[in-house]
Amino acid sequence: MTALPRLATAMNSGPDPDVLRTIGLPGVALALWTAEPPEGFQDWIEALPTGQLPRLRAILPARDARAAITTACGRAGTPASPHCDHLIDRVATLAGLASEILASLLVELRLDVTDGQPCPKWHLDTVPARLLCPLRGPGTEFGPARPDGTPAAVHRLPTGAAALFRGLLWPGREIPGIVHRSPPARPGETRLLLVVDPVDDHPC
Numbered sequence: 001m002t003a004l005p006r007l008a009t010a011m012n013s014g015p016d017p018d019v020l021r022t023i024g025l026p027g028v029a030l031a032l033w034t035a036e037p038p039e040g041f042q043d044w045i046e047a048l049p050t051g052q053l054p055r056l057r058a059i060l061p062a063r064d065a066r067a068a069i070t071t072a073c074g075r076a077g078t079p080a081s082p083h084c085d086h087l088i089d090r091v092a093t094l095a096g097l098a099s100e101i102l103a104s105l106l107v108e109l110r111l112d113v114t115d116g117q118p119c120p121k122w123h124l125d126t127v128p129a130r131l132l133c134p135l136r137g138p139g140t141e142f143g144p145a146r147p148d149g150t151p152a153a154v155h156r157l158p159t160g161a162a163a164l165f166r167g168l169l170w171p172g173r174e175i176p177g178i179v180h181r182s183p184p185a186r187p188g189e190t191r192l193l194l195v196v197d198p199v200d201d202h203p204c
Helices: 017-024 041-047 062-076 082-101
Strands: 006-008 010-014 028-033 056-061 106-114 129-136 141-144 162-166 174-176 178-181 191-198
Touching: 010 017, 017 028, 017 082, 017 162, 041 082, 041 129, 056 062, 062 082, 062 106, 082 106, 082 129, 082 162, 082 191, 162 174, 162 178
Parallel strands: 006 174, 010 028
Antiparallel strands: 028 162, 056 106, 106 191, 129 162, 129 191, 141 178
């Protein structure tokens, strides 16, 4: 008799980056690293003019992420400082973790600057898994999905936290049961969101 697919709805969270590795455990649809930024970092990045926020979209080996984000910061005129160094370190670290955990040599690395709600609908991404880290502005909203695809309860990622969500192409017989969306936009608010996808099994 063929086993029916199971719904994965568990979330693991903690202050250690190794919590992201639990995304592969049975029943886990979301792993959340609740890292605290250095003192003053959030005030610094929230105060930057929008034009000085780094923008990036590249497919590359994770080992090249540091050079790519450094170049993006230089191109945007992001002021050199210990806070900028932390931003670069954070992106490079998360790219490396996603590559290792998802066993993908290449990653698609994005730094998206938005002032609207680019993904307003509740959804699962068409990838095996996706790492999201809101670096500025409100975090991504998420929750356990009801049969109609809307969440039974709405939660929000803390700004600066890194979340690894299972996507529709996650291997195995478990169906991811945690949906997410961009937070509603507020006037005058600009978000900076890091997105890391595995590329080796990317559908497009």
